[in-house]
Amino acid sequence: MLMTKIYQPDEVDQAAQELRLGELIAFPTETVYGLGADATNEQAVKRVYLAKGRPSDNPLIVTISSVAMAEQYIAEIPSAARKLMAKFWPGSLTMVFKIKPGSLSKTVTGGLKTAAFRMPQEPTTLRLIEAAGVPLVGPSANTSGKPSPTTAQHVFNDLEGRIAGIVDDGPTKVGVESTILDMSVPVPTILRPGAVTVEEIEAVLGMEVVADRHHVGQKEVPKAPGMKYKHYAPAGQVVIVAPDQWEAALKWAQAKAEKVGVMVDQSLLDQQTIPANVEVFDYGSGITNATHKLFAGLRYFDGQAKKVNWILVAGYPEEGLGAAYMNRLRKSAGNVFFSDLED
Known part of the structure; x- marks a missing residue:
């Protein structure tokens, strides 16, 4: 059983070293706490699914610290997406793009030719990613299906002994996960609503987006987390x-x-x-x-x-x-x- 260490914000270099070694480190964002692993290390990513008890066809968000980091994996960034990046990155907007062939493993993408990317607003996590030198997968740092964690203690309660550490930077500010917007389709489509609203996105793009596709069928592979399985459920x-x-x-x-x-x-x-x-x-x-x-x-x-x-x-x-x-x-x-x- 692992000893799960609590890292303070000034200890991100130590936490980044653990990530480079293939360990799992939970990190704060403005929305909820995420469970980090090196997105380029397939074995580390597989351990995320095991730690959470998460279905492996549920893709993982790729958490980055800069647009340049995302460009290493995205096949093409449309001009509309550039506008959204300028307005909402860093922030609570995740966007789905077609990726360069072979740039990310199927373990990250759920076997799809797309992946979701997000640059969080939390400075501590941006420093963590920069120190690690690689993008991180970043699903919520909880047991799959349970309410997402908004404090380091929530993470500890769920994942103690399953992960190497938690970077504790206090309670999150937003409290629910990021908005996910599919930019790999002709008309931008909301896959998961969040703090960045439909109205805000449409104001930047100057066009309507599809805003009612939040679920998929049992045999369909979801493009983003939270679209298929029961989520956020307490015991009662x-x-x-x-x-x-x-x-x-x-x-x-x-x-x-x-x-x-x-x-x-x-x-x-x-x-x-x-x-x-x-x-x-x-x-x-x-x-x-x-x-x-x-x-x-x-x-x-x-x-x-x-x-x-x-x-x-x-x-x-x-x-x-x-x-x-x-x-x-x-x-x-x-x-x-x-x-x-x-x-």
Whole structure:
């Protein structure tokens, strides 16, 4: 069993040395913590799948520190993509491109002729990649299917003994993974919504993009992470609650003989009586706070000494940042809404 070391931001050179040796190092980004391995080392990449328990047909994002690094692998960068790079790199936008034949192994691409690339905004990770001298694969640093990690402690809880180290630079700022935009097709297509919204992308490109392709069939190879399998799920069943359903939802929870978790802006419950068996995780007001604390809240209820079998979570309109929030929440809940329980 490995001893998983915690590295501070001023120790990235040591962490980079581990990466060059083929070890796995988790790193911070502004979205969630990623699990890093040398993207050019096929054996190291295979260990990422093993550490996470991740299906091998689910491709990995290639995390880079510069456009020049990405150009070593991308066959062609369209002018539209250059505009997006200028606006959103470094940042929370991942783009899928056709790659140069043989430039990346099938272990990275899931056997596709495309790969997803991202330059994160986190300075510590940019220094880590530069020190390693190679791009890193960077899936979320969690056990596959569980809520993504937004702190180094979340990573440690999931992957202790499976990876060599974690670079700890505090909690993440955004709280959900990057937007993934497919630039390998004639019309740019959102494969996964994130902090960079459809509206922001369209404003830069001066054109509409396809924004409704977030899932693939069971026999189809996904172009990007998070499109095929159930994701972000805690041990308890997550249930999505509409704003006008909280009175009924709390009565439903009160009737349970067990503890029930609730994730919501506390102000939405100010006129309600909170049952004794209900524990509230208050994520603050507005969609930005809800998105920032979504995974942390789900992990909070996973960590309770007394098992929580049900977690009621507030739904939001699926627009702007709400599209990313609801994308993750729907997958966490398996599309179970409180209205389904009332039927």
